[in-house]
Amino acid sequence: MDEQSNQPGHERRPQDLFRDLWSQAVVAVGTVEEEARHLLEQLSEMVELKPDDVQRYRRELAERLRTQRKEVEKAVEDGVRRALGRFRIPSQEDLDALRSRLDELQGRLDRMARRKGSSK
Numbered sequence: 001m002d003e004q005s006n007q008p009g010h011e012r013r014p015q016d017l018f019r020d021l022w023s024q025a026v027v028a029v030g031t032v033e034e035e036a037r038h039l040l041e042q043l044s045e046m047v048e049l050k051p052d053d054v055q056r057y058r059r060e061l062a063e064r065l066r067t068q069r070k071e072v073e074k075a076v077e078d079g080v081r082r083a084l085g086r087f088r089i090p091s092q093e094d095l096d097a098l099r100s101r102l103d104e105l106q107g108r109l110d111r112m113a114r115r116k117g118s119s120k
Contacts, residue, residue, distance in 0.1 A: 015089065018080050018083070018084070021076075022076065022080070025072070025076055029069050029072060032065070033062075033065050033069075036061055036065060037058070037061070040054070040057060040058060040061055041054075044057075
């Protein structure tokens with residue numbers, strides 16, 4: 001977060017708020033993954049698991065965490081998309097489509113100008 005956003009009277013843009021929230025969510029997921037690995041290591045020491053079993057459990061845990069992270073990411077992205085829609089803030093796809101349309105219109109204008117210039 002930048003220093004300016006903490007100053008009184010400074011209103012944060014929704015995009016900045018969502019970016020900060022997304023960053024915090026990513027950090028939280030990373031923290032959960034690290035804590036899960038740490039707990040697995042502690043468990044393997046307490047129960048005296050074989051190294052092969054520890055590796056298998058680690059892989060299974062990592063896969064479950066990846067799956068859950070993808071689900072959380074999708075839920076957050078969907079929530080952000082819905083919130084941005086309420087604020088009527090265009091999405092990246094909307095901006096890309098607009099840029100494409102502008103490029104197309106600019107090309108048409110250029111062709112019309114060339115035709116007009118060549119007919120004089």
